[in-house]
Structure formats: structure tokens, C-alpha cells
Amino acid sequence: MPRKLGITDEDMIKMYKSNMSKSNMSFKEMTTITGLSDRAIRNVMYKHGVKMNREPSSGQPRKHKVNENFFKTWSHEMTWVLGIFVTDGHISQHTHTIYFSQKDERILRLIAKYMEADYVLAPTGPTKKTPTLIINSKEIKNDLAKLGIHTKKSLNVPFPEVPDEYLPSFIRGVIDGDGWVQPKGYVMNITTGSLLFAEGLFKVFKKWKLRTEITTEISQAGNTIYRTWVKGKIRIT
Template identity: 30%
Template sequence: MPNIRKDLNIAGVNLWYLVGLITSDGCLCKDGRHVDITAKDQDFLQLIKDRMGLASRVCAKNKNTPKQAYRIQIANKGFYDFLLLIGLMPNKSLILKDIKVPSQFFSDFLRGLIDGDGCIRKWIHPSNDGEQWSIRIYSGSPKFIRWLKNIIESLLKIRGKLYKQSKSQWILKYGKMAAREIARRCYYKDCLGLNRKIKLAQECLVSYQGWNQSKTVYG
């Protein structure tokens, strides 16, 4: 496995959270060196920059337009080669397959996926006024999303449902008890993550009054 250059100083939970974020919301440029991460939240990318010790600046993208966002680039061939080796590639959206993630860091990888291209949602059930929760993860690659569903079931003992929304959009959904268990495993105390989703995950963890054990969680 290629070494990540020491000047990046990224390892352990931070590394695999970053891999999850790049898998969902990142782009490997075709030059074989640059990795681009885009987000709407400038403070979030600044947090990534600071925690990872990156030298690059957080820059505006599509400035002064309705599509304005922010991005940061990582310019490091060793890191780029590492990402290729574990299963990422340029133009990955529709062709991504499995990612070689160590089992002890899978929850951090999954948190990166959810923060990048996932959704933690709360609503009130219209008939019983009960609080409902779900976690959804979106992907354009059927092979990747099926692998993800299987590995979550294998490692975390949590079952989800897979839906095909369109020709190029798949949704992996976890409801209520399953969502709470993912929140517990992924959004632990002082974890690195998107602040808005950390708060939602914490709220989900304390919103279990009247919930019963579900067949979707069997660990």
C-alpha cells in the first residue's frame, strides 16, 4: 500500500472519515494528484482543513450564484494513489464498487458518507403524532450502494432497504430504530463531522420514548 506523505499527517479515524467524505462528496481529478472536496458549509470545510492539517485554502465555487458552494483541494500524489488503491477513481459516481475500509474504522467512514451525501431526517407521523426518524444515503452506483448495504448489515448488524429512485439514483434507507443505532455507532462523543448532522444524530439518540426493538437491528 502506498504511504501517505507525512506532511499530511492524517491517520486513524480522521483518515477514514475523510475517505468517506471523499467517496460521497469528493472528486479525484484526472491529473493524478489533486482531490477536490465541495460543500455548502464553509465552516465545515475550514474544520476539515484545520483537523487534517491541510495547507490549501477554502475557496468559493460558483461565487455569487444560487449554486454557490465552497471547496478545498488536497494536492498530494501519495494520498491520491492511496485512494486509488482502496477503490476510488476519477468520474466515480456511476461506476464505484466496494471500498477497502478496515472494519475498526468503518463507522467513521460511514459518518463521512452520511455527512457528504446522506440525510438524517425527523418528522411527526400524521396519524399517531409519534416522532419518526430516518437516515438515507444516496448513490448513483448500484454496485457501491449494494456493497454498502451488505457491509452495514455484516459489520453493524443493521438492516436497511434499498430503493431505485431513478436510472442513476439509488437510496439506502434506515428507519427509526436502525437510524438510531447508526447514529449511536457513527456520531459518538467528540467525533469529527458536520455540526448540523451531529446535532440531529444526538437528538435522534434521545428520542426513543415508546420505541420497541425492531427486526432491522439484531446485533
């Protein structure tokens, strides 16, 4: 959809800010004035760092807030959360929703803090007792897809191309998400159903000159489980 002649980014930002307090103003109404689609208008706001308090797709107030740009920029906080999500998160097939499940609610609260999200937990019940943080955002779901993380990721998730600077934070998130550390001694392993991810971990630990290996076993469902181990406190020279 072409932008109407004479409409600049600055014009749209002024238009949006001047109408943020008016409950009847929506992105859809702005499309009539600017000639751009809802998504194009939203991208203009993202480009200029304009904080939005309306639901991008409909212009209605967002029920629960979240920083929709969170997975767009590498940082130690972002990569830690990404590590947790890769190992212990879930993407809905039918809605624009992602979930973080953790027995330790302190981790969920920290995730919500980093993502500037409302702390909204899924209902629990007799068969669902683990606290689960809910994040609703089509943009975040799309950004995760760009990183190779899709629905039904457990058996084929790749190891993301994380910049070296942020790899330690990513690995820490992976361990917090689905790692096991021996209470006494120097043994740790990370469990995954994805061979690609296990091999990515193996390469990182080798690069860091740690004693590492991958072992396998078959789950009750008949799938192969991969465990990437680090054993011993002394590095390989």
C-alpha cells in the same frame, strides 16, 4: 535507478535535513549524489517519518501544505474524511488535485485540520457557490486510487475494504457527505450513483442488524440513483 555504493538511508536523511534551509537544494540535485530517483528519495523520507517541506517532484517549496501520508494509515479521522470524499469529493482528471465540496464550512475546516492542510478554497461565482476545499498532491491521489477511488467515480466507486474497527467513522463520514436524516423520526438514507457502493452500505447495515433496503430512481441525466435506507430505531433480532 541503482543507489550509489555506500549511500545509506541515514546519509540521505542527513543530506536532506542539512539542506532544507537552502532554497537552491532540490530532490533533483540529490539524485545526482545518491543515484536514486526523486520518488525513491521521497519514499526513504516517508519510511523514516521525515517531515518534508519541499515539493517532492521538483524540490521547490510546496505552495500549500498537506500531510501526504494521510490516506496511508487507517484511523478514525482518516476513515471519516474518506467517507466524505467517497460521497462528496472529486478527483481532477488533468491535475494532481482533489476537492471536497460542502455547504457547511465547519466540515471543510475539520477536514483541513485532520489532513494538516492549508485552508484553501476554490473561487466561487454565480454558478459555483458551494465552498470547495482544494488539496494538491500526487501522492494522495495515488493513495486514493489504491483504495479504488478514481476520477469519474460517481457511477462505479466500490465500497472500500475498511477495517471493522473504523467502519462507524467511515459511515459517519458518508452520512455527512451525502446522507439525509429525517428531522423527526428514525429514517435515514444515503444516495449514490454506484450500485457497488449501495450494496456495500446495505451489507454493513445488515451486519449491524438494522432495518435496511435499497430503492432506485432515474436521474434527469438518465442514470440510476440508488438510495440505501435505514428505517426505525429497533434492530432486527
